[in-house]
Amino acid sequence: MTKLSRKERMQKAEEMAGISFWVDLRKGRLSRYTIQKRVKAAIMMIFRYAILISLGFVVITPIWTLVKDALTAPSALSNRSSIWIPQQVSRIFVDMAMSPHMMDYWSSLAYSLGITVVLTFFQVLSTSLAAYSFARLKFRGSGLLFFCVILTIVVPNAAMTFAQYAAFRNFDILGIIGLFNHGHGLNLLGNPVAQVILAASGMGIKSGLYIYFLRQAVRGLPISVEEAAHVDGAGFLRTFFTIVVPSMSGSILTVTVLSFLWNYTDTYYSSLLNGNTHFLALQYKNLQGNIRWSIDDAAKTNEAWVSQVNGSNPFIQNASISACALLVILPLIIMYCFVQKRFVQGAARSGLGGD
Amino acid sequence: MKKDKKNAVKKPFHFSYKSMDFAKKTALWGIIFLLPWLFGLIFFFLRPLVNTFWYSLCSMSLTDGKFVGVFNNFENYKYVLTVDVNYNQMLAEAFLNMVSEVPFQIFVALFIAILLNGEYKGRGFFRAVFVIPIILATGVATFNLSETSLAAQSSEAIMNMDWLTDLVVNSGIPTELTSLLTTYVNDIFGVVTTCGVQILLFLSGLQAISPSLYEVAQMEGCTAFETFCKITLPMVSPTILVCLVYSMAESFAQAQVSYGSSTIEFSAYIRSMLYAGGSQYYGYSAAMSFIYLICCLAVIGIVCGIVSKGVFYYD
Incomplete structure (x- = not known):
């Protein structure tokens, strides 16, 4: 006896029960209304898939182009007959991008990931605390302060570049540090401390957006659970960490992923406050400006490369920078693959409506 | 405090x-x-x-590791608004960019979010795909090399849509309309990459709508269009407001304006003033920032003031 697949079994059962649409249609058992409804649904479905697939194509193309360019052999680059798959696969550009003359990949990656994880942790902590306070622990003036949150979203970083730079160049809190340091503040530039302070104080990259998002998520939770916790004698901290955080874990995951992504790819604060070129996004940005010389420098270190690669060739430049870009975004894509399922569900469940 | x-x-x-x-x-x-x-x-x-x-408001100087300023009677503002050749033009361009960009962005984001929302096969996959724009928008995966002219590549666009443009242009519809349409369609990649966050926000807004509302509408015999106008739109209107604020802020922050023959990020131009020369440029840069900031706030404030009149709050 042949084993039927689940789908076939379902179909057979449906036919036997006489509820299959096609069977009903053939036997004339359907009302006009039902037929209309089914046809409409089918058209809608086709429309939905057509749009989603074509827009998805638009979105995936640049990533795929990166992969393709990065993996093509130098000799096959100028051949335009193959658009989607490399004519001849080679690892040369990826190897070159990893070499110390271009990105020094593994040590830079470790450095960037380390900083990013710390920044993300502090940013999520500070924004979720603030969001909970804005949503539930209202006090006089918290409305006005929430207006400041909107202000932090709206005011472009660029408007305060110089003043923020100066604030960390001469870091001081109400002159306290100045008392011990001969009237001068601390110079916090040139290392990640300044970035961490910004993240921990809820002024990091797009913190305002996270506060807004998490505040909405908290407002979507049933307040009765928290009230029950208070009645049972839990303190505010305990309520927050054991009840609120787990029940909005989806939104927190969303914010964590976004925060990680934006901290990892940030070049504004990392160049303004840190400036360490080991930071991958910054390194990649610098490479774009002088890719030609970097290619030549990197090629000199290896006999096999120098014969194939020439820095003045635009195709080689394009392929090398593609390889660098691919290596920069690869950790993001890998991380995203792991959290994807929960992330999208969480984002979809975190109630942002009904302000 | x-x-x-x-x-x-x-x-x-x-x-x-x-x-x-x-x-x-x-x-x-x-x-x-x-x-x-x-x-x-x-x-x-x-x-x-x-x-x-x-x-x-000051003329700045760096003495002894500290920045010291002396009030100079709005000289910086006079310089920025009347002497600097680029600034006014750039500000206007950034503003025009925003006006043409943001409504379409919001529309596309809402449209994609509505398509993504709902029950259909492969929605996990599609929802995952539409997070990629957030990565793309950070500018890490897209690049243009200033030095090289990859003319061969750019002319060989992935799909040649010229015939479609010709069809639309020659269809007898007023050219102002068609040119607007074709610029939007040509720029679809740019628009989709900039609205990743908005799609996410709209998706969560849509998910928060109670399904029972739709059931009621169906029972009462609403058409799909009526359901959209009377339920979906009012229920996501708070999200539209948030997206509007976010989009406008982002559009200003990342405005590309023409500088000479090429384009430059507006904020990068302001930052470049810091390194333009003597210490008086610190003051100029600050004045530029502040005018820019006031313009952003004014525009966003006015738009939000108007839009928030139409926003529906459930509670």
């Missing part, structure tokens, strides 16, 4: 935390939870903001 002082004054009257009533405790913990953010707000947001304003 004022609030802190108030509490500090009040505390001695109550003596112990235990004797406070619940409302007071809530307020106290509200402030405690906000402390890190308040610290950041005051020292890294409000103070730089005030400083920027002060710098913009």
Whole structure:
């Protein structure tokens, strides 16, 4: 006896029960209304898939182009007959991008990931605390302060570049540090401390957006659970960490992923406050400006490369920078693959409506 | 900070935390939870903001590792608005960019979110795909090499849509309309990559709508269009407001404006003034920032003021 697949079994059962649409249609058992409804649904479905697939194509193309360019052999680059798959696969550009003359990949990656994880942790902590306070622990003036949150979203970083730079160049809190340091503040530039302070104080990259998002998520939770916790004698901290955080874990995951992504790819604060070129996004940005010389420098270190690669060739430049870009975004894509399922569900469940 | 002082004054009257009533405790913990953010707000947001304003009124100089400013009677503003050849034009261009970009962005984001929402096969996959724009928007995966002219590549666009453009242009519809349409269609990649966050926000907004509302509408015999106008649109209107604020802020922050023959990020131009020459440029840069900031706030404030009239709040 042949084993039927689940789908076939379902179909057979449906036919036997006489509820299959096609069977009903053939036997004339359907009302006009039902037929209309089914046809409409089918058209809608086709429309939905057509749009989603074509827009998805638009979105995936640049990533795929990166992969393709990065993996093509130098000799096959100028051949335009193959658009989607490399004519001849080679690892040369990826190897070159990893070499110390271009990105020094593994040590830079470790450095960037380390900083990013710390920044993300502090940013999520500070924004979720603030969001909970804005949503539930209202006090006089918290409305006005929430207006400041909107202000932090709206005011472009660029408007305060110089003043923020100066604030960390001469870091001081109400002159306290100045008392011990001969009237001068601390110079916090040139290392990640300044970035961490910004993240921990809820002024990091797009913190305002996270506060807004998490505040909405908290407002979507049933307040009765928290009230029950208070009645049972839990303190505010305990309520927050054991009840609120787990029940909005989806939104927190969303914010964590976004925060990680934006901290990892940030070049504004990392160049303004840190400036360490080991930071991958910054390194990649610098490479774009002088890719030609970097290619030549990197090629000199290896006999096999120098014969194939020439820095003045635009195709080689394009392929090398593609390889660098691919290596920069690869950790993001890998991380995203792991959290994807929960992330999208969480984002979809975190109630942002009904302000 | 004022609030802190108030509490500090009040505390001695109550003596112990235990004797406070619940409302007071809530307020106290509200402030405690906000402390890190308040610290950041005051020292890294409000103070730089005030400083920027002060710098913009001063002629700056760097003495002994500290920046010292002397009030110079709005000279910086006069310079920026009347002497600098690029600034006014760039500001206008950034503004026009925003006006043409943002409505279409919101429309596309809402449209994609509505398509993504709902029950269909492979929605996990599609929802995952539409997070990629957020990565793309950070600018890491897209690049244009200034030095090279990859003309061969750009002319060989992935799909040649010229015939479609010709069809639309020659269809007899007023050319102003068709040119607007074709610019949008040609720029679809740009639009989709910039609205990743908006799609995410709309998707969560749509998910928060109670399914029972749709059931009722169906029972009462609403058409799909009526359902959209009477349920979906009002229910996501708060999200539309948020997206509008976010999109406008982003559009201003990342505005590409023409500088000579090429384009430059507007904020990069302002930053480049810092390194343009003598220390008087610090003041110019600050004045530019402040005018830019005021324009952003004014535009966003006006638009939000108008839009928030139409926003529906469920509670």
